[in-house]
Amino acid sequence: MFVRIGSVAVMAIGLLLAALVAHPALAETDGSRPLLAFAARIAGDEARTRVVIDFEEKPDFSVHYIDSPQRVVVDLPATAFGFPREDLAARGLFEDIRYGAMDEESARIVLTAERPVQLSLAEVQQGENGEFRLVLDAEMTTPDVFAKLVGQQAWQGSTGQMPDEVASQADDGSFVVAVDAGHGGIDTGAIGAVTKTPEKAITLAFAQALAERLADRPGVRAVLTRNGDTFLSLSERVTLARQAGADLFLSLHADTLSQKDIRGATVYTLSDRASDRMAENLAARENLSDQLAGVSLKDEPPEVADILLDLTRRETQVLSVTLANNVIQSFEGQVGLINNAHRYAGFQVLRAPDIPSVLLELGFLSNPEDEKLLADEKWRAKVSDLLVDAVLRYRDRVFAGGG
Structure with missing residues (x-):
């Protein structure tokens, strides 16, 4: 059942059908169907960048970091990306953004960074019309902090929490x-x-x-x-x-x-x-x-x-x-x-x-x-x-x- 949000729902249905035709791996398997990501937007600059992706249903996701080049990877269940590619064109902290199906059961978003980054926020928020919004807030960080993120891989899942080791240094009460x-x-x-x-x-x-x-x-x-x-x-x-x-x-x-x-x-x-x-x-x-x-x-x-x-x-x-x-x-x-x-x-x-x-x-x-x-x-x-x-x-x- 598609969330009805006026003309957006109609457009989303058309985009989903197009995505399914282009990517047969996203077709229904085992009685389930892929998530629909029907809208996306990105804003920010060389210090902070926010990525927002709207879903028809609540997505489970996990985050990890990869070096050489520095990337933030978001793994999702099978997902049909039904929005124009230019809506998620790279800007701000990111020089390249790619997304698509990994196999019949999973999809991935890869954000390649211009410089070391960390996610200060990664969570799913529910919108006023019943849709769900994946919000990723990235900000500049040091090479040492990014190396810790890569080495520990301590932050996964949709908790939206940063690892203690790379959180703000201002927790000493000063x-x-x-x-x-x-x-x-x-x-x-x-x-x-x-x-x-x-x-x-x-x-x-x-x-x-x-x-x-x-x-x-x-x-x-x-x-x-x-x-x-x-x-x-x-x-x-x-x-x-x-x-x-x-x-x-x-x-x-x-x-x-x-x-x-x-x-x-x-x-x-x-x-x-x-x-x-x-x-x-x-x-x-x-x-x-x-x-x-x-x-x-x-x-x-x-x-x-x-x-x-x-x-x-x-x-x-x-x-x-x-x-x-x-x-x-x-x-x-x-x-x-x-x-x-x-x-x-x-x-x-x-x-x-x-x-x-x-x-x-x-x-x-x-x-x-x-x-x-x-x-x-x-x-x-x-x-x-x-x-x-x-x-x-x-x-x-x-x-x-x-x-």
């Missing part, structure tokens, strides 16, 4: 702060007006100093999105923070302005509507980082964005504003701030729906006084200490139930 040094690699960022120092060098030095001071505090663990002169896409930065189990995300920058007399620090939080023209222009420049390295810049498609509820995003935004206010409070009277020091705009790197995030402009490399401070090790130490105080005050307030 308060985890992701420190993101803006730019890097081919993306130099702004250039100092006097010394010609690239922004990527300033942000890395500051991120390392801040991480060291955070790590000295009991119960706090700092993770760097980059610890060298390497390029990371905006999505990769967010994914690395999430994999580390970050409770906070601090992205560090030092931009330039055409008005060279403007100086001081600014704290930005995410908003679809910019607080002012300067914030809007700055976000537009920062969001161009991916395009410099040939990464397509686009908003997350709905298939990826719906991983977390809008309610989570709204709550995270409130916490981000709380963090921004704590940073400004720590800086007041100690570090120069521009007028209206808390501003907001559509920064792509702040779009993690589950991690409170701020982007901190430490100063402006277009201003000679700011440029001199940004290169000063003692000044970096002072500002890092003030940021540590802001982070700890945020942690104690939020996690102690202070709201």
Whole structure:
């Protein structure tokens, strides 16, 4: 009995008949008939990719990993793939996707990856119209983690759980702060007006100093999105923070302005509507980082964005504003701030729906006084200490139930 979901059911029946003609092995055997996979879609980028396949009936499945090349393999019972091939064309983390019958009783989906990957989610969800949806969420990982997955093959079946050995490293009870040094690699960022120092060098030095001071505090663990002169896409930065189990995300920058007399620090939080023209222009420049390295810049498609509820995003935004206010409070009277020091705009790197995030402009490399401070090790130490105080005050307030 086909699930009736309007014209989709009619189309699915036709596609199933075509599949059966093309693949006799999928015909009924032993009184059973193959599952019908009647729709598919894929969305994502080089950091995270979601694959969704709709079935007429609930599918049993198992997952395993194969190296050389790196592949994720999904085994299914006999299945008729009754959707256009272009609906599951490779994109994001995957350079090739193939599927079809293995024999009369089984079928397989093989996802060949561009880089080491792991599935953070693999489960069957029931749709509103009675159909069943196989959801596979893949995300970038390290070669070591992928090697463990291949060696252990510890994760099979439709439990949707990751092996303990490759789960997030943040299960030690620490308060985890992701420190993101803006730019890097081919993306130099702004250039100092006097010394010609690239922004990527300033942000890395500051991120390392801040991480060291955070790590000295009991119960706090700092993770760097980059610890060298390497390029990371905006999505990769967010994914690395999430994999580390970050409770906070601090992205560090030092931009330039055409008005060279403007100086001081600014704290930005995410908003679809910019607080002012300067914030809007700055976000537009920062969001161009991916395009410099040939990464397509686009908003997350709905298939990826719906991983977390809008309610989570709204709550995270409130916490981000709380963090921004704590940073400004720590800086007041100690570090120069521009007028209206808390501003907001559509920064792509702040779009993690589950991690409170701020982007901190430490100063402006277009201003000679700011440029001199940004290169000063003692000044970096002072500002890092003030940021540590802001982070700890945020942690104690939020996690102690202070709201």
